[in-house]
Amino acid sequence: MATYDFLFNALGLREWCNAHAGEKITGLAALLKKTKGESNAWHETPFPSLNALNDACGAIPRSGDFTRMLETGFLNIRGGLKLVLDPLTQPLSWMLDGALTLFGAIPWFILVPLLLIAALLVSRSVQIVIFMIISFAILLFVDHFEMTVETLSIISVCTVICVVVGLPIGIAMSKSDRVQNAIIPVLDMLQTLPTFVYLIPLIFLFSITEPKLYGIAIILYAIVPVVRLTNLGIRLVDRDVKEAADAFGMSDMQKLLGVEIPLALPNIMAGVNQTIMMSLAMVVIASLVSAPGLGERVLQGINNNELGVGFIAGFGIVLIAIILDRVTKAALSRVNAAHH
Amino acid sequence: MSDAKIKVSIKNLYKIFGTDPQSYLEAVKQGLSKTDLKEKHNHVLGLKDINVDMREGEITVIMGLSGSGKSTLIRHLNRLIEPTDGQILVDGEDVLAYNDDKLRKLRQSRMSMVFQKFALLPHRTVLDNAGMAPRVRGEQKATIDQEARKWLDRVGLKGFENSYPHQLSGGMQQRVGLARALTSNAPIMLMDEAFSALDPLIRTSMQDLLLELQTDLHKTIIFITHDLDEALKLADHLVILKDGYVVQQGEPQHILLNPNDPYIEDFVADINRARVLRVGSIMTDADHATNEPDGVVQTRDTLESVIALAGGDTNKAYRVEEDGKTVGHLEMRDLVRALVRPHAPVDGVRAS
Ligand SMILES: Nc1ncnc2c1ncn2[C@@H]1O[C@H](COP(=O)(O)OP(=O)(O)O)[C@@H](O)[C@H]1O
Numbered sequence: 098m099a100t101y102d103f104l105f106n107a108l109g110l111r112e113w114c115n116a117h118a119g120e121k122i123t124g125l126a127a128l129l130k131k132t133k134g135e136s137n138a139w140h141e142t143p144f145p146s147l148n149a150l151n152d153a154c155g156a157i158p159r160s161g162d163f164t165r166m167l168e169t170g171f172l173n174i175r176g177g178l179k180l181v182l183d184p185l186t187q188p189l190s191w192m193l194d195g196a197l198t199l200f201g202a203i204p205w206f207i208l209v210p211l212l213l214i215a216a217l218l219v220s221r222s223v224q225i226v227i228f229m230i231i232s233f234a235i236l237l238f239v240d241h242f243e244m245t246v247e248t249l250s251i252i253s254v255c256t257v258i259c260v261v262v263g264l265p266i267g268i269a270m271s272k273s274d275r276v277q278n279a280i281i282p283v284l285d286m287l288q289t290l291p292t293f294v295y296l297i298p299l300i301f302l303f304s305i306t307e308p309k310l311y312g313i314a315i316i317l318y319a320i321v322p323v324v325r326l327t328n329l330g331i332r333l334v335d336r337d338v339k340e341a342a343d344a345f346g347m348s349d350m351q352k353l354l355g356v357e358i359p360l361a362l363p364n365i366m367a368g369v370n371q372t373i374m375m376s377l378a379m380v381v382i383a384s385l386v387s388a389p390g391l392g393e394r395v396l397q398g399i400n401n402n403e404l405g406v407g408f409i410a411g412f413g414i415v416l417i418a419i420i421l422d423r424v425t426k427a428a429l430s431r432v433n434a435a436h437h
Numbered sequence: 438m439s440d441a442k443i444k445v446s447i448k449n450l451y452k453i454f455g456t457d458p459q460s461y462l463e464a465v466k467q468g469l470s471k472t473d474l475k476e477k478h479n480h481v482l483g484l485k486d487i488n489v490d491m492r493e494g495e496i497t498v499i500m501g502l503s504g505s506g507k508s509t510l511i512r513h514l515n516r517l518i519e520p521t522d523g524q525i526l527v528d529g530e531d532v533l534a535y536n537d538d539k540l541r542k543l544r545q546s547r548m549s550m551v552f553q554k555f556a557l558l559p560h561r562t563v564l565d566n567a568g569m570a571p572r573v574r575g576e577q578k579a580t581i582d583q584e585a586r587k588w589l590d591r592v593g594l595k596g597f598e599n600s601y602p603h604q605l606s607g608g609m610q611q612r613v614g615l616a617r618a619l620t621s622n623a624p625i626m627l628m629d630e631a632f633s634a635l636d637p638l639i640r641t642s643m644q645d646l647l648l649e650l651q652t653d654l655h656k657t658i659i660f661i662t663h664d665l666d667e668a669l670k671l672a673d674h675l676v677i678l679k680d681g682y683v684v685q686q687g688e689p690q691h692i693l694l695n696p697n698d699p700y701i702e703d704f705v706a707d708i709n710r711a712r713v714l715r716v717g718s719i720m721t722d723a724d725h726a727t728n729e730p731d732g733v734v735q736t737r738d739t740l741e742s743v744i745a746l747a748g749g750d751t752n753k754a755y756r757v758e759e760d761g762k763t764v765g766h767l768e769m770r771d772l773v774r775a776l777v778r779p780h781a782p783v784d785g786v787r788a789s
Pocket residue numbers: 454455481482483501502503504505506507508509510
């Protein structure tokens with residue numbers, strides 16, 4: 098006797114239930130109940146969920162069947178989706194592989210000075226460079242430099258793609274309220290979804306051995322600030338200055354390149370800074386889907402309960418985070434200084 | 438009065454702000470009021486049946502209180518704002534028929550603009566700001582810089598070429614704005630409250646600078662202000678705007694002596710008439726002379742200077758000359774009469 102038998106009896110559906118009943122899968126809970134004997138105490142009345150209804154009528158699917166249905170549905174469209182998405186995203190795999198191989202191949206005594214020079218050019222700050230020298234020395238000393246380079250390679254590729262893709266999207270949003278209203282919910286979703294959750298459809302779509310799997314996860318997560326702040330920055334450009342650009346006959350392109358982007362640059366740079374920091378956060382999580390680098394070691398530390406391994410790698414991540422943040426913030430304040 | 442060629446002409450211009458302006462146009466033409474349009478239909482009547490001719494080489498001043506539609510009007514001339522109805526003719530050509538490309542050409546080389554809040558590019562030097570128009574036209578850097586330097590020099594900014602706008606005072610920033618408009622070499626110059634943001638002393642010196650430039654350049658200037666003193670100082674032709682329509686327009690001295698609306702009487706009430714009115718506006722024909730003249734004055738002399746000349750004596754009379762020829766006669770008694778306001782302001786019209 099199941100709780101909801103009466104419902105199907107009353108509706109005259111008993112015949113139909115019996116005719117369409119699937120193979121009866123008895124859950125562990127039901128088995129336990131059986132061994133304890135039937136109990137129909139009022140306080141144990143179950144909610145009419147799929148499982149409870151299935152007990153009464155075999156034709157109703159169980160919750161487990163439902164998730165399985167979803168899964169088969171997804172697997173069915175997977176082929177079609179892959180056909181479109183694979184060629185589109187393949188360059189991402191090549192770029193990530195390329196960057197990892199390229200930076201991995203440069204010997205440390207060449208790569209470190211290159212990074213220092215690049216940081217000096219961008220930030221114009223000797224302090225930051227000194228901090229970098231110390232950090233790299235530590236990382237080299239404890240044999241974590243290779244992983245650091247892997248992490249940095251992934252971040253660079255993803256950040257470049259975020260800017261290249263995000264800037265035009267932000268510009269389009271700033272030019273049209275309609276586009277803005279359509280894209281903002283997508284950005285909100287990307288930002289509010291817990292990062293684990295959107296790894297799931299990606300795992301279904303792509304093989305876990307493909308670098309583009311974690312590349313896409315990082316880009317989707319990190320592209321949001323650069324898009325948002327480009328849109329905001331251009332919308333905040335002084336109306337009078339935009340009007341002067343129009344009054345002197347600038348074309349839309351002249352106005353965009355000569356007025357709007359330069360005046361929005363402080364905001365755009367703030368967006369790039371956040372994008373870089375979010376790439377770093379995501380590249381660590383993406384080690385779950387085989388992203389190489391320091392995150393892999395952190396994961397190893399968690400999985401194998403190896404405190405030391407996780408701790409050193411985590412410390413390396415902190416150092417990188419500080420370096421990336423300081424370098425981009427220094428560049429940002431230089432832009433700001435040029436404006437006011 | 439003037440027979441210079443008409444450079445810019447506005448005909449039957451209407452502007453209604455809102456989501457569906459066309460559907461209220463007919464009602465507005467039939468006399469639907471600004472308040473009714475706002476309250477019943479949630480549209481704003483910006484401009485109503487504007488007809489103004491702006492002559493070549495003259496300064497046309499458009500004056501009105503804040504919100505009277507001055508900025509809206511001047512922005513129609515280079516189509517920063519599109520009209521709801523009417524015509525805008527520049528050199529006899531219908532500007533509204535221009536495509537995007539022709540419109541940009543018009544803005545690049547035939548009309549320049551000076552803004553109330555300067556609107557300079559903060560990230561470019563003074564020199565680059567001044568050279569904006571030819572740069573937009575795509576001219577050579579060397580010629581742009583040469584031209585920009587020339588005009589910066591002319592507005593008194595020699596030596597500031599490599600500064601950035603934020604390093605300059607408001608008055609100097611507006612000199613850059615003026616140089617930018619002049620560097621474009623456009624025959625028409627639009628100035629929207631160009632001096633309103635400046636301190637009184639600096640404002641006066643900018644007005645003087647503009648008048649001095651104008652004696653050489655003879656541009657067609659459309660100048661917007663809410664300040665009557667400024668309007669009277671600069672205007673060859675004065676247009677007075679109220680709630681989006683033209684209350685009165687004409688020769689400024691004429692308007693001062695014959696205001697046709699309480700709104701204008703109110704405007705002119707506070708003005709120092711002796712300083713503003715000129716002999717030419719109140720003189721009589723030379724053959725009407727009853728008294729033997731005590732001296733000679735010029736048509737452009739202000740009444741204030743004549744009073745000083747007469748030492749306050751109201752029995753004197755003067756012969757009026759222009760370019761060395763006798764053109765009229767001035768009795769001090771008539772002069773004193775002209776100093777008295779025609780009507781007292783009507784209650785409730787006065788702002789504040
Ligand atoms: N884009 C707009 N939408 C709605 N109303 C407007 C708009 N622009 C101007 N107005 C209205 O038109 C009137 C004239 O404005 P404006 O031309 O700026 O006046 P002024 O320059 O004389 O101070 C005001 O009532 C203003 O609120």
